[in-house]
Amino acid sequence: MNITDNKTTQMTGLEYYRLFIKKMVILLVIFSLVPLLLINTVLRHYFLSSYSDKVMEHMTELIQKHKQNIDNFLQERLNNIRVLASSNSMEQLTNEDFLKKNLDILQKEYDNAFVDLGIVDINGIQIAYAGKYKLVSANYKDSTWFNQALKSKYYISDVFLGLRGQPHFIVAVKKQWNNKDYIIRATIDFNTFNSMVEKIRIGATGFAFIVNKTGQLQTRNMYNLQTINGTSVLDFLNKIDLQKEDVHAVQNLQYRGKEFIFFIVSLKEGQWRLIFQQEQGDAFSELYKARQMGIIILLCGSIGVILIYYLMSRKMIRFIELSEQQREKMNEQLIESGKLASIGELAAGIAHEINNPVAIMVEEAGWIQDLLKEEDFKDSENVQEFSRSLLQIKLQGMRCKDITFKLLSFARKTDPRAVKTQINDLIEEIVKLSKQRAKYSHIEIKTEFEQDLPELMASPSELQQVFLNLFNNAIDAIGTANDEGMVSIVTKRTGDTVLISFSDNGQGIPKSNIARIFDPFFTTKPIGKGTGIGLSICHGIIKKLGGDITVSSEVGIGTTFELTIPLFLEKDTETPLFKEL
Amino acid sequence: MTNKSEPLKLLLVDDETGYVEILSKRMSKRGIEVTAAYSGAEAIRAMRGRYFDAAVLDLKMEDMDGIEILKILRTMDSKMPVIMLTGHGSERAAREGIKYGAYDYLTKPCNFDELVTKIKTAGIGDNRGDGDGK
DSSP: OHHHHHHHHHHHHHHHHHHHHHHHHHHHHHHHHHHHHHHHHHHHHHHHHHHHHHHHHHHHHHHHHHHHHHHHHHHHHHHHHHHHHHHHHHEEEEHHHHHHHHHHHHHTTTTOEEEEEEOTTTBEEEEEEEESOOOOTOOOOOOHHHHHHHSSSSEEEBOOOTTTSSEEEEEEEEHHHHHHEEEEEEEOOOHHHHHHHOOOOOOTTTEEEEETTTBBBOOOOOTTTTTTTTHHHHHHHHHHHOOOOOOEEEEEETTEEEEEEEEEEEEETEEEEEEEEEHHHTTTHHOOOOOHHHHHHHHHHHHHHHHHHHHHHHHHHHHHHHHHHHHHHHHHHHHHHHHHHHHHHHHHHHHHHHHHHHHHHHHHHHHHHHHHHHHHHOOOHHHHHHHHHHHHHHHHHHHHHHHHHHHHHHHHHOOOOOEEOOHHHHHHHHHHHHHHHHHHHHHHEEEEEETOOOOEEEOOHHHHHHHHHEEEEEEHHTTTTOOSSEEEEEEEETTTTTEEEEESSOOOOHHHHHTTSTTTTTOOOOOOTTSSSSHHHHHHHHHHHOOEEEEEETTEEEEEEEEEEESSOOOOOOOOOOOOO | OOOOSEEEEEEEEEEEEHHHHHHHHHHHHHHHEEEEEESSSHHHHTTOOOOOOOOOOESSSSSBHHHHHHHHHHHHHHTOOEEEOOOOOOOHHHHHHHHTTOEEEEESOOOOHHOOOHHHHHOOOOOOOOOOOO
């Protein structure tokens, strides 16, 4: 009952440890992961923002440079025409040969940036023309560019198809001659201009384009900008207020199912806008890679930490389980030895109490014997019977004494101190002591001792008790069962243990009794002949030494008790097996 | 010195009345005059102004430790031989008694003849000295 209760409490104890370790591991994981996460987050934030700032700065600078290039190009082309207009008289300019010559020079100097040259009068009629199109006398009166050009001294138009049906734009300078305004205009090659913008490529997805104030593309539509939600994006970008010359950046713009970054800068004094677009993932690819790496490191670190704590906790639980098992085992042993001790105590108490009445009984019988010896009774008929009966009472009284003495030896304190003990000597001593008894029972004693048997640390008085018990049992077992009785005692060393065997050719132990042979008070001897505690004492003593005692027996053939005792005992042997009474 | 024709005077100390009574009866038949004491205190009272050739003392008494009684008896009569009765397993106490001057010890239940012989050798023999030790 006690053992069951114990087990229940141990189970709950183990559960408690498991829960405790689980909590501890969770706490440790939290305490390890939180700083890791914090550091990672803070560093990531600083790294990402500074890197992103750097990327943006670089891009802004780049776009600014391109803006200047384009503006310069436009300004230079305008300047070309301005120089042409101011350094030549109208007579010369209206001369087509002269115009042709100048166009040639301009085309040569500026990589065919100029397509043609023309002079248009105030009525919109082109009075002189040099170029590949037949546009002499062409009427531009209703053209937007012409009307705009008349309004200011210098003018650069938007891109339009015009009379030639090809995208182009016009650079125009107004000049007075004979109090009349004339427009000196030049067509700028669209391809030359367009290639300037097309050259602006960054990464795999970054490109640039130009739109005018009304949101119309001024460069070639390379990426189907307008077909997929293009107009709305252009509108959106066009509506953004721009600071004069600054590059304006728009990040995280969802567009065509992706995130885009846009840089917008004004061109041509605010009339056009240079827009650069790039997929955000492309623009910040290095950054994203670094971010991913950070996440991977964090994940690996976290998994590592959790794994280590998990394995550690498993190891700890295993350790606790093992020690719990050991504790349980020890508890059982303790209960067992406690039982033996209490049985011993009980036995001693009974023995002491019984001794007094037995003593009185024996003395009373003696008293009657004394009286019988007196004259008056000598002739009595039954005096012989009286004497026999009284003798029997005395004899049985003495047997009681023997039994109580045996019971008391169970409780008797033996000297439990472990000293270096030579097993062979101990057995030799016992054999000498019992020689007479053996001789009387016609039993031969055979000993086979291993020479140089190492000494072991044990209590000699305890071992003596064990050997004496086994030896007496062997002699009792032979009893009358065998006329040629033989007890053989063997000692030998096997590895780190000493093996001692007591064999007899007595009556043997039935199989049904073998299992109970070491139980206290189990005996097969007739009542009064045995107390059933000898083997239980032996068992206790040998177990205390870290050894083992086994029995093999066959009815009618004999019995062998085998003791194995380790040469080196780790445990402290100072604890006595039985409680002192 | 005690006269040999006179009965031997014995102080028997044991709290087991039945045992004391039967021993007294048997001993009187063997020429021993027994004064019974059923406790340590009674034994001490009996000793006052009385002379005993020997004493038999049970070591396991209810009121006093046998060894303590022995010590007191020894101070009252240092030459009186004391034979102790012990149970098995109390031999250590008996050996301790010998150390404090007890004459001998026997385990209970004891052989009556052996006890009588021990008392007689102790009380009559040289062990008693001249008997003037009071």
